[in-house]
Amino acid sequence: MNLKSMLCTTALVAATATAANAQSGDWSLAEAAAPYAGTTVDVVFLLRPGYEAIQEMLPAFTEETGININIITHPYENALGEQVRDFVAGGDLDIALIDLVWIGNFAENEWIVPVDDIMARFPELVDPALNMDDFFPLVLNAFGGWNDVIYGLPFDNYSGLMFYNRCMLEEAGFDRPPETWQELMDVYGPALTGDGQYAFALQSKRNETQSADSFARMLWPFGGSFLNEEFRSNLLSAESQAGLNFRQELMQYMPDGIVAWDHAETVNAFAQGEVAMITEWSAFYSSVVDPETSRVADCVAIAPEPAGPAGRRPALGGFSLAVASQADEAEQAAAWLFIQWATSAANAVEYLERGGVPARQSAYSDPALAETYTFIPALVESWQEGVPEFRPRFAEWPEISEVVQEWGTRMMLGEVSVEEGATEIGTRMEEILESAGYYSGDKPLAQ
Numbered sequence: 001m002n003l004k005s006m007l008c009t010t011a012l013v014a015a016t017a018t019a020a021n022a023q024s025g026d027w028s029l030a031e032a033a034a035p036y037a038g039t040t041v042d043v044v045f046l047l048r049p050g051y052e053a054i055q056e057m058l059p060a061f062t063e064e065t066g067i068n069i070n071i072i073t074h075p076y077e078n079a080l081g082e083q084v085r086d087f088v089a090g091g092d093l094d095i096a097l098i099d100l101v102w103i104g105n106f107a108e109n110e111w112i113v114p115v116d117d118i119m120a121r122f123p124e125l126v127d128p129a130l131n132m133d134d135f136f137p138l139v140l141n142a143f144g145g146w147n148d149v150i151y152g153l154p155f156d157n158y159s160g161l162m163f164y165n166r167c168m169l170e171e172a173g174f175d176r177p178p179e180t181w182q183e184l185m186d187v188y189g190p191a192l193t194g195d196g197q198y199a200f201a202l203q204s205k206r207n208e209t210q211s212a213d214s215f216a217r218m219l220w221p222f223g224g225s226f227l228n229e230e231f232r233s234n235l236l237s238a239e240s241q242a243g244l245n246f247r248q249e250l251m252q253y254m255p256d257g258i259v260a261w262d263h264a265e266t267v268n269a270f271a272q273g274e275v276a277m278i279t280e281w282s283a284f285y286s287s288v289v290d291p292e293t294s295r296v297a298d299c300v301a302i303a304p305e306p307a308g309p310a311g312r313r314p315a316l317g318g319f320s321l322a323v324a325s326q327a328d329e330a331e332q333a334a335a336w337l338f339i340q341w342a343t344s345a346a347n348a349v350e351y352l353e354r355g356g357v358p359a360r361q362s363a364y365s366d367p368a369l370a371e372t373y374t375f376i377p378a379l380v381e382s383w384q385e386g387v388p389e390f391r392p393r394f395a396e397w398p399e400i401s402e403v404v405q406e407w408g409t410r411m412m413l414g415e416v417s418v419e420e421g422a423t424e425i426g427t428r429m430e431e432i433l434e435s436a437g438y439y440s441g442d443k444p445l446a447q
Helices: 005-023 029-036 049-065 076-088 100-108 115-121 137-146 165-170 181-192 207-224 238-253 263-271 281-287 327-343 345-353 367-372 376-382 396-415 418-436
Strands: 040-046 068-074 095-100 153-165 199-203 275-281 300-304 315-323
Touching: 029 049, 029 327, 040 076, 040 095, 049 068, 049 153, 049 327, 049 345, 068 076, 068 396, 076 095, 076 100, 095 100, 095 327, 100 137, 100 315, 100 396, 115 199, 115 327, 137 153, 137 315, 153 165, 153 281, 153 327, 165 181, 165 207, 181 199, 181 238, 181 275, 199 238, 199 263, 207 238, 207 300, 207 396, 238 396, 238 418, 263 275, 263 281, 275 281, 300 376, 315 327, 367 376, 396 418
Parallel strands: 040 068, 199 275
Antiparallel strands: 095 315, 153 275, 153 300, 153 315
16 A cells, blocks of 8 residues: 555545445445355464463454464564465465564565555445544554555564663652653662663664664664665764664673673563663563562663664564465455454454553543553654664564674674674675675565
């Protein structure tokens, strides 16, 4: 779906669907699903709170529709490979679970069907309350869109937020979190580090955590980026170098061994009161405010990520759900009904209350919810403006990510200088892009 015509097209298709059902009464999920009762839809899910939330809600969908959702659970590290193997082999998956950085790969290989095509093929299945305009535009474009076409609806979406221990900050004399990264290092770092406690922890394990949560997080706020407009490395620019050097300096206020820390270690250290501040995904909110898993539940506060010289450029992460092109007609129809239901405005608040993070603007409109879920104001602010290509979304990112993981880790360990590491990453990144056909014009410069 072309983003510029998305609203008009959605309204037209929804109006057509409504008119088609007008004689038989208002549209209902049960009536729309009746021809597909007994259909099984196969989809990959992850071991994360947002997926557990939908699974808890799933019996209501099955009871109303008769459609069976067969969930195959994988850890994140295996999810891409398992799906790629299935699609290449023409396998059983009927829905694609698409990470932000996989969308180019899935779209260019035609493994997924554009939303426009699905709605045109099944106009009677389009929920008149779908309201695509209710999704945060940044999130819909970044997670579900590629080259101005919408393929998937946002699901289990995150933004990087600052989780801070209000009690620790107050004891150190602070009545607010740091506004900027520089303030975090220069003012808060010394005051909050000592006696076995640390001001900050930046998850940096040598996997996607290193490339996305650590390396990329320090590029964008300082005005840097992976690539310039010609798709050449931008890692040696003054702005990129400033961000990566800042990361090295900030390590003095982080726990020893931070280069081996993944999300679990970082969130746990914060939850145990060992670290005053972390920048983590919004999806971890439920873990740090649960007294059963957090010793600091009463002290947790949330703010947007600090700003750099280029402003706030928070980490962007999450997924979309799209109909698989390999599914047969009944499976595609049933898959579309499930995707609409799972991402609907009607279910968004319950999804939020069960631990998920919906991308519906309407879900966050109730001020009372923000009092209960204190991450909401910071999340909404961070989704007003961001960088869809926080990590490049083309098919070559996984290969480039491995390069960033290796040399980004070596930078942090001091095995190479920041400049040497950036040079190596840039050289190898350009070799990958040249081989893929970006410089010859075989592929568009889209990320």
